[in-house]
Amino acid sequence: MIYLDNASSAPVNPKALAAAMPFLTENFANPSSVHTPGRAASAALDKAREQCAAALGTLPEEIFFTSGGTESDNMAVFSALGINGRRKIITSAIEHPAVLNACAELSRRGFDVVRIMPDGDGIVRSEYVAAAIDDKTAMVSVMTANNEIGTLQPIAEIGALCRERGVYFHTDAVQAVGSIPLDMRKLPVDMLSVSAHKIGGIKGAGLLYVRKGSPVLPLIVGGGQERGIRSGTENVAAIAALGAAIADITADITRRAEKITRLRNLLIERLEMIPNSRLNGSRTLRICSNVNFSFGNIDGEALVMSLDLMGVCVSTASACSAGKQRRSHVLTALGLSENWLDGTVRLTLSENNTEKDILAAADIIAECTARQRSG
Numbered sequence: 001m002i003y004l005d006n007a008s009s010a011p012v013n014p015k016a017l018a019a020a021m022p023f024l025t026e027n028f029a030n031p032s033s034v035h036t037p038g039r040a041a042s043a044a045l046d047k048a049r050e051q052c053a054a055a056l057g058t059l060p061e062e063i064f065f066t067s068g069g070t071e072s073d074n075m076a077v078f079s080a081l082g083i084n085g086r087r088k089i090i091t092s093a094i095e096h097p098a099v100l101n102a103c104a105e106l107s108r109r110g111f112d113v114v115r116i117m118p119d120g121d122g123i124v125r126s127e128y129v130a131a132a133i134d135d136k137t138a139m140v141s142v143m144t145a146n147n148e149i150g151t152l153q154p155i156a157e158i159g160a161l162c163r164e165r166g167v168y169f170h171t172d173a174v175q176a177v178g179s180i181p182l183d184m185r186k187l188p189v190d191m192l193s194v195s196a197h198k199i200g201g202i203k204g205a206g207l208l209y210v211r212k213g214s215p216v217l218p219l220i221v222g223g224g225q226e227r228g229i230r231s232g233t234e235n236v237a238a239i240a241a242l243g244a245a246i247a248d249i250t251a252d253i254t255r256r257a258e259k260i261t262r263l264r265n266l267l268i269e270r271l272e273m274i275p276n277s278r279l280n281g282s283r284t285l286r287i288c289s290n291v292n293f294s295f296g297n298i299d300g301e302a303l304v305m306s307l308d309l310m311g312v313c314v315s316t317a318s319a320c321s322a323g324k325q326r327r328s329h330v331l332t333a334l335g336l337s338e339n340w341l342d343g344t345v346r347l348t349l350s351e352n353n354t355e356k357d358i359l360a361a362a363d364i365i366a367e368c369t370a371r372q373r374s375g
């Protein structure tokens with residue numbers, strides 16, 4: 001099998017699995033319990049928090065563990081409700097549904113929601129955001145890297161202008177962690193979402209970074225875990241795995257990104273040889289692992305299925321819209337015509353892919369598109 005769907009879920013890192021195992025076997029205790037195994041579980045949460053903080057350049061107390069990227073995004077966006085007197089949120093038209101649908105809920109609760117359109121390369125330009133900010137704006141939420149087309153957004157610029165205008169800035173960095181360095185000591189970001197299963201951790205864990213002093217509201221109330229911000233018994237095994245995964249993926253980010261970039265460029269080069277094809281999203285401002293291609297006169301869903309039969313795993317747009325037969329809101333926002341929209345596949349790489357995989361996958365894609373076009 002050639003797995004090119006790492007943006008949907010990446011393989012579990014063996015170090016993350018090893019970090020999780022004790023809490024699925026001999027130490028099943030609740031981290032709130034005061035006995036010895038309970039304290040050991042609690043110490044594992046402390047260790048993971050320190051690993052996440054070190055990886056992101058934050059204080060440990062600025063890390064709140066959640067059930068994943070969706071919850072982190074929801075928690076950040078709904079925190080706009082706590083900013084008194086301000087009832088406007090600015091986001092982009094190409095956010096993940098976890099942000100877009102949270103914003104839609106704010107709209108139902110009386111918020112003015114502005115969705116900034118990207119340019120044709122899939123970049124949300126900071127000047128468009130600047131023009132939308134006014135004194136009613138509570139928060140701006142623009143992702144660090146897009147999950148469908150991998151485009152990197154100018155979050156340093158957007159964060160700086162938010163800070164200038166006294167507006168909180170959230171960024172969904174689910175697809176960016178491990179691809180680019182993210183240092184909260186340098187970036188003017190107030191809140192940042194991370195998901196474990198995209199970076200070698202286990203599904204069902206994530207974190208929200210909240211800069212000290214930024215307003216954050218709990219989505220889930222109960223026993224007061226995570227300093228009252230996220231109640232519910234912690235997913236100790238998955239959190240321990242998240243700590244190990246983020247430490248590992250950020251430790252040698254340059255070497256890793258260079259390796260994956262080389263494979264990605266090779267894949268782009270090969271797919272461009274297929275007639276009537278196009279790369280979607282900026283060629284340069286994109287994470288190392290993403291290739292998003294459209295093929296004219298091709299049914300993308302059928303292509304994904306025929307590739308699966310040939311042992312190549314890819315998605316159409318993203319795992320969440322795949323299978324729903326809905327056109328991608330991201331590619332639509334880029335202004336793609338229907339012919340391109342319907343013939344799109346997303347191929348996302350990891351360090352586990354080899355040059356041999358990439359060349360074989362490109363040949364199989366060429367064969368499947370030719371077969372579909374002639375049939």
Ligand code: PLP
Binds near residue numbers: 073
């Ligand atoms: N944000 C982005 C950019 C994503 O790609 C995803 C997952 O596809 C999410 C949020 C949701 O993360 P999770 O699956 O951990 O809820």
